[in-house]
Amino acid sequence: MRLITKRMGRVLPLVLASSLALTACSSNQSATTQSEAKQEEKTIRILTNVVGGKTPEENKLFEKEIERLTGIKAELVKPPSDYDQKLLAAMSSGEKYDLVYLTKDKMDILVEQGVLMNLTEKIKKSPVLSDPKVIPSEEWDMIRYKDGSIYGVFNKFEGGTLPIVREDWMKKLNLEHPKTLDDFYQVLKAFKEKDPDGNGKNDTYGLSTAGLYDIQGFMSAAGAKYKYVIDKDGKRTIPYASEQAVPVYEWFAKLYKEGILDPNFATNDTKKMRELFLTDRVGMVTYWDAWVGMFNNIRQKDDPNTKFVAKGIPGAVGSDGKIMLRRGDPSLWAIPKNALHPETAMKFLEFWHSKEGNILSTLGIEGHDYIMKDGKYELTEEGKKHNMDHGVVIPNTTTWQNPFGMLPGVKEAQKIILDNKATIEVATKDWPAAEKIVQNYAFKAMTGQMPAKEAVQKMQEELKAAKLID
Numbered sequence: 001m002r003l004i005t006k007r008m009g010r011v012l013p014l015v016l017a018s019s020l021a022l023t024a025c026s027s028n029q030s031a032t033t034q035s036e037a038k039q040e041e042k043t044i045r046i047l048t049n050v051v052g053g054k055t056p057e058e059n060k061l062f063e064k065e066i067e068r069l070t071g072i073k074a075e076l077v078k079p080p081s082d083y084d085q086k087l088l089a090a091m092s093s094g095e096k097y098d099l100v101y102l103t104k105d106k107m108d109i110l111v112e113q114g115v116l117m118n119l120t121e122k123i124k125k126s127p128v129l130s131d132p133k134v135i136p137s138e139e140w141d142m143i144r145y146k147d148g149s150i151y152g153v154f155n156k157f158e159g160g161t162l163p164i165v166r167e168d169w170m171k172k173l174n175l176e177h178p179k180t181l182d183d184f185y186q187v188l189k190a191f192k193e194k195d196p197d198g199n200g201k202n203d204t205y206g207l208s209t210a211g212l213y214d215i216q217g218f219m220s221a222a223g224a225k226y227k228y229v230i231d232k233d234g235k236r237t238i239p240y241a242s243e244q245a246v247p248v249y250e251w252f253a254k255l256y257k258e259g260i261l262d263p264n265f266a267t268n269d270t271k272k273m274r275e276l277f278l279t280d281r282v283g284m285v286t287y288w289d290a291w292v293g294m295f296n297n298i299r300q301k302d303d304p305n306t307k308f309v310a311k312g313i314p315g316a317v318g319s320d321g322k323i324m325l326r327r328g329d330p331s332l333w334a335i336p337k338n339a340l341h342p343e344t345a346m347k348f349l350e351f352w353h354s355k356e357g358n359i360l361s362t363l364g365i366e367g368h369d370y371i372m373k374d375g376k377y378e379l380t381e382e383g384k385k386h387n388m389d390h391g392v393v394i395p396n397t398t399t400w401q402n403p404f405g406m407l408p409g410v411k412e413a414q415k416i417i418l419d420n421k422a423t424i425e426v427a428t429k430d431w432p433a434a435e436k437i438v439q440n441y442a443f444k445a446m447t448g449q450m451p452a453k454e455a456v457q458k459m460q461e462e463l464k465a466a467k468l469i470d
Contacts (some may be wrong), residue, residue, distance in 0.1 A: 217315025293407025
């Protein structure tokens with residue numbers, strides 16, 4: 001018994017020493033793992049569309065600037081085309097990203113698929129993102145789901161679309177700003193017939209659009225909202241495919257017949273539409289409030305003595321005295337559930353909504369897009385080309401002040417959007433199929449190929465047959 005005790009006395013210190021050695025080794029490994037985790041947390045992979053450099057080479061500079069400002073090593077994956085399809089395909093296949101850029105309608109699809117992280121608590125705990133001076137409380141309501149959950153963080157402040165008019169032509173022709181559809185007709189007719197560009201030729205149109213994008217300012221007269229309207233019982237209707245839209249389609253058919261409406265409106269893309277406006281070919285377009293300033297800035301840069309003035313104006317007044325305009329679908333950042341670095345993604349989002357993040361997202365990269373001279377910002381030639389837009393024109397932050405001021409006309413246009421309580425459109429996974437039917441018959445009605453009432457009836461028949469409305 002004494003022999004066993006003596007042996008145990010000699011063995012226990014050895015076991016204890018071995019145990020301590022193993023514990024120390026384990027602790028070192030744990031410390032190493034934690035250290036590696038911290039290094040991994042400084043890495044982020046982002047799927048993006050508009051955010052970043054304008055070229056692949058500039059994208060690399062953008063990544064380096066993020067790392068310089070935050071310490072986060074970022075990889076920006078920026079597909080050259082078909083972004084939405086590639087986003088949805090990447091999420092379906094389980095490809096790993098820490099952040100993805102998307103709009104509200106695509107977020108709705110991905111939330112339904114269950115692939116996005118619920119960010120409600122993370123936002124509440126963030127001293128930056130929960131600050132109403134950074135993101136106003138009412139903005140969150142636009143993307144809050146019925147159960148109170150939030151799955152995205154804003155990329156920027158989204159304004160809205162509205163009619164944009166050549167204000168210099170308005171003054172030249174002594175025209176008053178239109179209020180009713182008939183007022184709009186008279187103004188657009190004058191742009192067509194009274195040689196507003198002064199070249200002695202009959203070469204101007206009153207109005208151009210890029211298809212049905214965006215005629216909401218005119219459908220306002222009928223109180224018709226684009227895309228879906230879903231009531232409390234879940235019933236889906238499409239106001240553009242209803243009787244209330246008929247008078248507006250007939251109004252467009254009149255413009256088309258009289259040569260007031262650009263004959264290529266149905267096939268225009270937004271670039272073509274913008275070119276017509278900038279080259280004195282058309283007196284009114286429908287586009288984003290921020291582009292009021294960009295139109296003015298582009299023309300003033302080309303010719304400092306230009307008389308060109310773009311101005312945003314409200315849409316047509318409805319029978320209820322209200323004006324219905326479109327608020328842009330929020331552009332957002334979301335964190336997929338399979339993200340490897342969700343906490344780093346949140347840190348990036350806090351940076352994005354800081355002063356430094358605001359400068360990067362608008363002005364761009366220091367030394368490339370701008371330089372600091374005597375404590376002031378100065379745009380480089382490259383920066384001037386980029387129009388102070390690297391994914392954000394106007395940040396959400398209410399305290400943001402662009403060092404160069406706002407472009408002319410933007411503030412007034414945004415006020416129209418906000419004062420008229422413009423709302424976002426509601427799209428579901430069925431909308432792409434529904435849109436094809438609506439556009440097909442809307443164009444036929446607007447070009448006079450089919451009476452507006454018949455076109456709407458055809459829309460309803462096909463939409464119901466395809467179970468796209470209730």
